[in-house]
Amino acid sequence: MKERLFQNVKETLYYEQLDNGLQVFILPKQGFSKTYATFTTRYGSIDNHFQSGEQEVQVPDGIAHFLEHKMFEKEQDDVFHLFSKYGASANAFTSFDRTSYLFSCTDQVEENLTTLLDFVQNPYFTEKTVEKEKGIIAQEINMYDDNPDFRVYFNLLQGMYHHHPVRIYVAGTVNSIQEITADMLTTCYNFFYHPSNMILFIVGALEPQTIMDLVKKNQADKTFPKLGEIERYYPFEPESVHQPVTDIPMAVGINKCLIGFKERNNGLTGKELLKRELVTQIVLDVLLGKSSPLYEQLYNEGLIGEDFGADYSGEFTYGYSVIGGDTTNPDSLIEKLNEGIQRLHQTSITLEQFERSRKKKIGGFLRSLNSLEFFANQFTKYTFNEIDLFDILDTLDEIRLDEVNERRVHHFDRNQMAVSIIRPQA
């Protein structure tokens, strides 16, 4: 078991990769009452075409999410019951890139950790239980369809991307899930739920050696078939934007408006990817953060509210910025934002603006570190991209003004821009 001390944030991380390939990270937090654990596979909604050795597989959209649902149903036990018996609350989620199973508790950590490992590593899929779930997930998809915040976001993704699977609802579509079978779930499970493709992260009130020993023993008692390299295939995605404007009516009380900028250069990992994320967030903050003149102008004109924001997501095969929120007048908002972006191109970001934004990011990062959930989820997400969460403060320190100004011009390009609007139905 390796030990790494991070002086700048006063944390110590324990790590070991087990014989079966599982990466285990343990972060003890002095003085905390809670323990939070996540068991995550690097398998999400975008992974519907893959190969290992001779076997090439293409599966319907929404299968990773479907699998997550079915994981909780076992022949004998009710998984939620197993957790609440020991006072733990459990949950799971599926995103574009990963599926995570988690619990939090203040007592009986060892029992709950064992339950977590065992239930995820004992799949139970039958045709009958698969059929039953289709109706429930169809309702879930309909619920998202009715949700205007969800729709305006996905319309933006569909506007930006021609073919990349990030444009599809994580849960799939009502039609795509009809094609899912128990055999397909088993195939996907065998490919992606192999320990070598997974990360276990445990943080909170615990003793590292005891926990690591428990995990090692639990894993040593199980056998897993050998797994070769997995190749993931994504369709060719042109640089250009698919549909620059999507504008639909819905039964809402207020307009919703989002602008997106699609990443041109993908394929980054590690520190490069982290740095690009931080630099882009700094540019967004200088342009539209609460201490920016543009935000003040939009707010004082009554165009935007408290929910207005801007963020950037960057993964290995895709990346994009999203700006927007509720608005009294989407056309006016877009006009003002376009003017702002034009000004952004014409005027460099000053050292003062850059330093202020960087300081703000330091504070924001430190605030996040109070949350055990943030540690587990963000660390896992970053590790799958070969990024180390604990590199953030040093990386922030290394960023130079010219890098920020280069990104300002390169990323916020009119050719890479898409708009998504939802207006109240007449």
Place this chain on the structure above:
Amino acid sequence: MLTTGIDFKTINHHGNNIHTLHTSKFKTTTIQVHVSLPLQEEHVTKAALIANVLKRGNVPYPTELKLRERLDDLYGASFDVDVLKKGENQVVVFQMEIAQDAYLPKGSSLLQEAIELLSAIILQPVVVEEGFTPAFVQIEKENLVKRINSIIDDKIRFANLRATQEMCMGEPYALSALGIKEEIDGITPQDLYRFYREIFLKQSKDIYVVGVAESTRVKGLFLDFLEQAKFEGEISYAAPIDKPVHEPRTVIEELEVTQGKLHLGFRTHTLLKDDDYVPMLVFNGLFGAYPHSKLFINVREKESLAYYAVSRLESLKGIMMVMSGIEFANYEKAKGIILEQLDQVRSGAISDEELTQTKAVLINQLREIQDSAYAMIDYHYNSTIGERYRSLEEVIGEIQSMQVEDIAKAAAKVELDLVYFLRNKGGNME
């Protein structure tokens, strides 16, 4: 490692309370200033407006932009305001969170600067002709209207608001913490400033600091603030009104909704300061607070009548609200099952498993409070307003030793006061 302390030290100075919890387990220090007013029609709307207007500008930082720049310079200090209802009090909250010195470049020390900034926001507003800046007031009036409208758009919150208004008609609790929409338009910058000088500044203030914050140092840093916000007299909070229930009423309303919202209001006749508060807490947990509770299991799982069926306890007022989203046609059936579950608990029909699970989950929730500065402040402040402080150990101990009879007794006190049903227009009731 089960620590069981929410150990605030309280100092009273010039009439105001300063509560500090000195700990290094977080990477930030959290500061909250609570100004508490009795919920009253005459000033509820002005109180809902005031904090957002104060946020717009003060003498050292006359625009919000300048304020935000200053916050960013303080290593991204976060700042926000809120207004809540706690029992029959309206509480205006100012909160700031700063990084601790230990994680910043040498020489940075944010606590004093943060407290000075907070004091300026609360005590040195920009004043123009005996009133707040008209442009600030105008925008915030519009924002308050938007905030109230968004509750109306959210049908569950709307139903809850209406059920509370009907059940507590004539009691201060019927008022929303966001005020009365119709009154907003008529408030002038001068009215608001007068309210601020003559009423707002003279209310009970509780200051909370959690982090690397030793109590006498904090008091020292707040001295100027306390001098200016001097408070003559005893700190007090409005005590809640309890009403005896004669006959439960039913109110049915119609709107364009696709799902019926069934809300049942109960009087528990039990407050946080009462000896049987903890049994009532366990009763609520067993009855409807969790996915293993009677309401979830019987209304949703067994009968598939609802996607959600929950109960929520308000121990600063003495009521419990049951909320459920159902098909219109299932009104009588759902109501029947909910009331039947209450009877079940009253008669002691509680399995060992239900009891063990409820205790485990409730204790887990309580222990987790210690992992959040906000949760600890809320816990302590509720105890302050509710006039009784219980340590976590005490509450957990009482929960662990609770028996079926104690819970049945608590259930026996609970009385149905109001049935509220929000349904679509022009339908029939089965």
